[in-house]
Amino acid sequence: MNTPQILCLGEPLVEFNQTPEGPFAMGFGGDVSNVAISAARHGVQTGLITRVGDDPFGAALCDLWASEGLVTDHAARAQGEETGVYFVTHDASGHHFTYRRKGSAASRLTPQDLPMNALQTCPIFYASGISLAVSSSMQDAVIEAAQRARAGGGIFAFDPNLRVALWPLEVARETTHRCMQICDVALPGLEDARQLTGLHDAKDIASFYHELGPRIVALTLGAEGVLISVEGTQRVLSGHRVDAKDATGAGDCFNGAFLATLLATNDPFSAAEHANMAAALSTTGYGAVTPIPNLSQTRKALEIAQRA
Template sequence: MTSHDPAVVTVGETMVLMNPKETGPLQYVSSFGKRIGGAESNVAIGLARLDHAAAWVSRLGDDPHGRYVRDTIRGAGVDTRSVRFDPDAPTGLMFKERRATGEGGVLYYRHGSAASRLEPGDVPDEALAGASYLHLTGITPALSDTCRDLCTDLVERCTDLGVRVSFDPNLRFSLWSESEMRETLLPLAAAADVVLPGLDEGEVLLGTDDPREIADEFRERGASEVVVKLGEDGAFVAAEGVAERVPAVSVERVVDPIGAGDGFAAGYLSGRLDGRPPVEAAERANAVGALATQVTGDIEGLPTRDELAAFLADDGRDVDR
């Protein structure tokens, strides 16, 4: 790997995120802050903040929104050289909603977006060369048939290129049916080296919400490492010779839970890139995921390495982890 090669390559859609400045139903909200939101770019930014070289590959509309997304991600230290601007399709847009109860939702305007036109040729072998990991989520293959083809093609090529695949199911029920999810995502998970499911995803894809059963099933299908996200209960790690629950890192309150899973993925991959065994990598993942919930926005709470060390020290944990 040269100094210019990313350690992790991520591929997927990032949209302009309109974050409300007030609580209440969207139809009555008049003020928003403009940010970005996308699972794969969140992971890339999380890794960059932890001092790892990361790249994000996608298509964006050849419009002001697309340039804003690209510039924001590039400004966070992520390699965006393989991003394409599509003159024939727009950049996706989403609006967050916050309720006084703390609950919220997201309204998407992504149908026919530039990213939905991603296809295998958009990620050449040169974009993957030298990487340790490719990180994918279950969102990308849900966007279109060509995106599905891209994901299948990528995991096959990574096997040939010696690049490990990290896969987060990250189910989006608004994009497709549960049967389509299972048909498409289970083969992708089977081809991955690292699978990062949540309990709800285990229930949908495998028919069980038992962490050990989820981990065992994904490992039997082909994954070498499975880390099941348990929210406030931490994580369950299963790998060669390991089957262990890792306790959560406690926080006083959750400000915004969206993005915690992406922070978890970034933390886990960071730990593995640093040579940490799966359990220690999961400890880091829990900490990064917890910090991501402390501010509004998908990326604003992702910590630097120094911030992570300080947080773990305050929690009484081994900062070297």
């Protein structure tokens, strides 16, 4: 059995993304799956804790993970159950999501499905607010997995990744704040964090999350870049100007690249610089997965940017 350096828990999804010509192109998504693929493309052995249906969509996801070299020992195929799907539409205000995931195979994941031995030896365990919101049993599994990973000396990385379509804002706020109390690396997006904290200024938000518990806060600012804060030392990295087409999954790309680089360098500021470029590159194509760059592509783009 392969030993992943990063384990991600959540719900993978099949994506149907509206193209400029009008039709929907099939792809793949689900935030934790995106993060896992990003981390793997940036050089780290990464695995998933999840369940998919025994339908064609579940099979397609398994084929994708195999092609990306992910560890799937803990990604179960559930007989008679269905894989969740979602649709992405675009207009002048941005991209919008419509989900068909209720009762999915992943939503039935429980703490009994957790690979306790793998969690105890894994350097990083990752989950998100979506993982918490999908179902109460998955929420219990996230908390149990985070505690088990930390007890084994690993760190818990968490993105609150707010989806008010999945749960009310007040419930999301209370639950994600509680999760932040056992979190080591916080990876919030600015707009989500503004809703969850009631604060507006990025530096105030980073300080707020530090007070809850995380040592590292990487607050993504969309096209404006990222604020990286380590135990109160804050630095803003400007966004890279690219020919952006679709921001779907850019935050997930950032998270995977950040965690992979953090493992490689143990330098949060270097990890943020690397992930900031990776996220920018991921917006230059359509869909959540296909445009995610690999390690060499990100490094080359950084070298070009630094010479400019």
